[in-house]
Amino acid sequence: MKTHSAHFNPERQRQVLQALLKVLPANCVLHELEDTKPYECDGLAAYTELPMIVVLPEDEQQILATLGVCRELAVPIVPRGAGTGLSGGAMPTSDGIVLSTAKLKRIVQLDKNARTAIVQPGVRNLAISEAAAPLGLYYAPDPSSQIACTIGGNVSENSGGVHCLKYGLTLHNVLRVRIATIDGEMIELGSAALDAPGLDLMSVFIGSEGMLGIVTEVTVKLVPKPECAQVIMASFDDVITACNAVSDIIKAGIIPAGLEMMDQRSVHMVEPFVKAGYDLNAAAILLCESDGSETEVRDEIERMSRVLQQAGATAIAVSNSEAERLRFWSGRKNAFPAAGRISPDYYCMDGTIPRKKLAQVLQGIADLEIKHQLRCANVFHAGDGNLHPLILFDTNTPGELDRAEQFGTDILAMCVDVGGTITGEHGVGIEKINAMCLQFTSEENDAFFAVKRAFDPAGLLNPTKTIPTLHRCAEFGREHVHHGQQKFPDLPRF
Template sequence: MEPNKSEQHQQRQRLVVAALRRVLPAQSVLYHEEDTRPYECDGLTAYRQLPMVVTLPESEAQVIAIVQVCREMQVAIVPRGAGTGLSGGAMPIADGLVLSTARLNKILNVDAYARTARVQPGVRNLAISDAVGVHDLYYAPDPSSQIACSIGGNVAENSGGVHCLKYGLTVHNVMAVRAVSMEGEIIELGGAGLDAPGLDLLAVFIGSEGMLGIVTEVTVRLIPKPQTARVIMASFDDVIKAGNAVANVIAAGIIPAGLEMMDKTSSRMVEPYVKAGYDIDAEAILLCESDGTQEEVEEEIGRMSAVLQQAGATAIAVSQSEAERLKFWSGRKNAFPAAGRISPDYYCMDGTIPRKNLAQVLLGIAAMEIKYGLRCANVFHAGDGNLHPLILFDANQPGEFHQAEAFGAEILELCVAVGGTITGEHGVGIEKIGSMCVQFSPEELAAFWAVKRGFDPLLLLNPDKAIPSLHRCAEYGRMHVKKGAVKFPDLPRF
C-alpha cells in the first residue's frame, strides 16, 4: 500500500532530522509541533505554516553544515531573524527548514576610530546603539521594531525608520556582509573602505529577503550622536495642506532628521495610548526633527516653522527638552500596537510615492475606505514618501480580511500609478508578490530570476517569495487590472 502524504512527510522529516543531528547539537534541532509552532509566521500573522524542522545554529560553521545537509537532501531553507517582518518573508514552507539566526547574537568588534561595528545577524538593532553609546556613537536606521528586530533581518529587508530621510536606509549604513551561499561557501561583500572592487553586489544582497544567502556577519557604519535634537509638531486642518507642507519643506532645501505624518484617525488612535500631546482635532499632524549643534538646530527649526506656517499649519509646538522630544516620537513609534485599541485586527501596508503626490494618494485612500467599507489609519515616513496605511478590520467577520487584502492591493496599484513603488522598507515576501506583477514587466522579472539563479541555482533559499513567476502574474492579471491600465482618472491631480 502506498504511504499517504502525511506518512511521506513524517518519513522525510525523520530523515532530515537525523541528518541534522549528526552535525548539530540536539537542542539546535526542533521538529515537534509544540517547538516549531512559534516559527509558523512572522509579523504578518494572517499567513501561517508549520515548518518541517527549525534549526538554531550557534556558529558560522554550523550554518555551513546545515546548508550542506539541505543541499544534499534538496530541502528548502527559510532564513529567519527576529520574526518582526511584516510581509511574510520569513513564513515557513511545509516541507522546508527554518534557519533561525537568533543565537548568533554577539557584537564581535567595535572600532570607535573607524566608526564601525562588526556584529552577528542576531544582534538587535537597538543593542548596537546601546553598545557604542559609550563612544558617543550610534547606528542610524531605526525601524519602529528596533527594540526587537535583528540586524540580519534589517539587511534582508533593507529596513529604514523615522530617521531614514537624513541618514538613509540599511543599504546606506552597512559597509560589509559575510554570508553563506547555498553551495556552503563563504561570500564576503563590501569592505572597510568607501568602495570595493568589482560589481556592487552588496547593494544587490541588501534587501534580497534571504533569497541569495544566509548572513553570518554584518559590518555597520556608526555616526556621532548629535549634540542636540528638537522636534516640531505641526497641526493642519486639511490633509492636502499637510501633504503639500511636506513637499515645501524639502523644496526649501531642508533635509530634516525625520519628517513623519499622521492623519486624524492615527492621532486619535495613539493619543490615549501614549499621551504624547497630539492635537486630536487636527486632520493631520507633522513631526519634523532637526539635529546637530545647538546653532544648527535653532536655525533649522526656525526655517521649518516658517515653511509650515506658510503652508497653513494651524498650530506649531516645538519640544523644549529631550524628554518632550521622545514623547512626541512615542506616538509615531507606537502607532501599530495602538491600532489594537480601536480595531480587533489591522493590515499594515507599505508603499512609496513621490512626495508631490501625498495629498492625491491620501484622497485616493479615503475614497477606497468608502468602496471597501473599512477604516484606514495613515502613518508614514512623509519625507521620503513611504506610506504605512493601517487597514482596520475584524477577522471574525466573514470576508473582511479578503476585503482588507483587496484594499491593500489597490493602494499599491495607486502607488505605482503615480510613479511610486509597491514597497519602501517592509519587503515583498508573500504579501506583495502579486503586486510585483503590477510594478514590473516580464522582462524585468526575468532579470530578477537571473540574479536569483546566479546566487542560488537550485532555488532552495526562501523559494516562492518576492519574485513572482510569469504564471503567477498571469493568474494575478485575471483577477486584477493589468499594469498600465490603473489610471485612477477620478482623482484630482496636483
C-alpha cells in the same frame, strides 16, 4: 487567518532530522509541534504554515553544516531573524526548515576611530546603539521594531525608520556583509573601505529577503550622537494642506532628520495609548526633527517653523527637552501596537510614492475606504513618500480579511500608477508577490530570476517568495493593462 496544517511527510521529516542531528547539537534542532509552532509566521500573522524543522545554529560552521544537509537532500530553507517582518518573508514552507540566526548575537567589534561596528546577525538593532553610546556614537536606522528586530533581518528587508530621510536605509549604513552561500562557501560583499572592487553585489544582496544567502556577520557605520535635537509638532486642519507642507519643507532646501505624518484617526488611536501630547483636534500632524549642533538646530527649527506657518499650520509646538522630544516620537513609533485599541486586527501596508503625489494618494485611500467599507489610519515617512496605511478589520467578520487584502492591493496599484513602487522597507515576501505583477514586466522578472539562479541554482533559499512566476502573474491579472498595453500578450486570455 489563513492557516495551513502540517502536511509534511513524517518519513521525510525523520530523514532530514537524522541528517541534521549528525552535524548539529540536539539543542539546535526543533521538530516537535510545541517547539515549531512559534515559527509558523512572522509579523504578517494572517498567514501561517508549520515548518517541518527549525534549526538554531550557534556559529558560522553550524550554518554551513545545515546548508550542506539541505543541499544534499534538496530541502528548502527559510532564513529568519527576529520574526518582526510584516510581509511574510519568513513564513515557512511545510516541506522545509526554518533557519533562525537568533543565537548569533555577539557584537564582535566596536571601532571608535573608524566609526564602525562588526556584529552578528542576531544582534538587535537598538543594541548596537546601546553598545556604541559610551563612544558617543549610534546606529542611525531605527525601524519602529528596533527594540526587537535584528540586524540580519534589517539587511534582508533593507529596513529604514523615522530618521531615514536624513540618514538613509540599511543599505546606506552597511559597509560589508559576510554570507554563507547555498554552495557551502563563505563570501564577503562590500568592504571596510569606501568602495570595493568588482560589481556592487552588496546592493543586490541587501533587501533580497533571504533568497540569496545567509547573513553571518555585518559591518555597519556608526555616526556621532548629535549634540542637540528638537522636534516640531505641527497641526493642520486639512490633510491636503499637511501634504503640501511636506513638499514646501523640502523645496526650501531643508532635509530634516525626520519628517513624519499622522492623520486624525492615527492620532486618536495613539494618544490614549502613549499620551504623547498630540493635538486631537488636528486633521493631521507633522513631526519634523532637526539634529546637529545647538546653533544648527536653532536655525533649522526657526526655518521649518516659518515654512510650516506659511504652509497653513494651525498650531506649532517645539519640544523643550529630550524627554518631550522622545515623547513626541513615542506616539509615531507605537502607532502599530496602538491600532489594537480600536480594531481587532489591522493590515499594515507599505508603498512608496513621489512626495508631490502624497495628497492625491491620501485622497485615493479615502475613496478606497468607502469602496471596501473599511477604516484606514495613515501614518508614514512623509519626507520620502513611504506610506504605511493601517487597514483596520476584524478577522471574525466573514469576508473582512479578503476585503482588507483587496484594499491593500488597490493601494499598491495606486502607488505604481503615480510613479511609485509597491514597497519601501517591509519587503515583498508573500504579501506583495502578486503586486509585483503590477509593476514589473516579464523581462524584468526574468532578470530577477537570473540573479537568483546565480546565487541559488536549485532554488532552495526562501522559495515561493518575492519574485512571481509568469504563470502567477497571468493568474493574478489576465486583463491587467500596463502603459496602454496588455502585460503578457502572448498568454491565453480567459
